[in-house]
Amino acid sequence: MMGTKKLSTIRKEIEMALACTGEDPIQRLEREIESAKSKGDRTEVMEGLKRFLESPRKPKRRKQRAPAKK
């Protein structure tokens, strides 16, 4: 089930969790990404989260969808 929590609420929850140390959430993720990379660990999930937090509230792009069959 997709669940009823809005993406904007999820964004706020993640920002709050990352900011609990007083650090900026994106800077904290950048630091964690660097630290993981220096150990040779993969970081695509953290990098994806960083991109998610960096690009808030963009207007939704219109997607080309096939028309419904009549």
Added chain:
Amino acid sequence: MLIAKAFGFVGNVEYRHVYSQSGGAQYGRGSTPEADLLTVYAEAFVRDADPEDFSLEAMIAHECGHQILARHPRLAKRVAGLSEASEEILASLVGAMICSDVTDRHALYAKATAELLSRGQSAEAVSRQLQELWELLEALL
């Protein structure tokens, strides 16, 4: 229906013009993969139109993630017996894997992150666990 098929969904896809408590879409396991059912509800389209919410593609990818978890021979055995909450996290990660749109992929990472955070874990532990799960799923799929 085309979106679900593009994500590899096997079975029936139906639209119900009602508001459910599911959040917009729901996977139902049938007796065979062909009898599985993906139901899309009216609120999926309301959410899709909201720039601060999930796209229809992301919602359907998440539900297709449930089917992959339930039907993939190497995953199904491992997933059987997991809590509903854990399965939701994995479905988001698998959904992210099958999404070609990076924005949808990142939204599903975020959904999995929020679900793990709600268990009271630290943000750092959550990031590490999700990365480990991602790599495990990648190896199995």
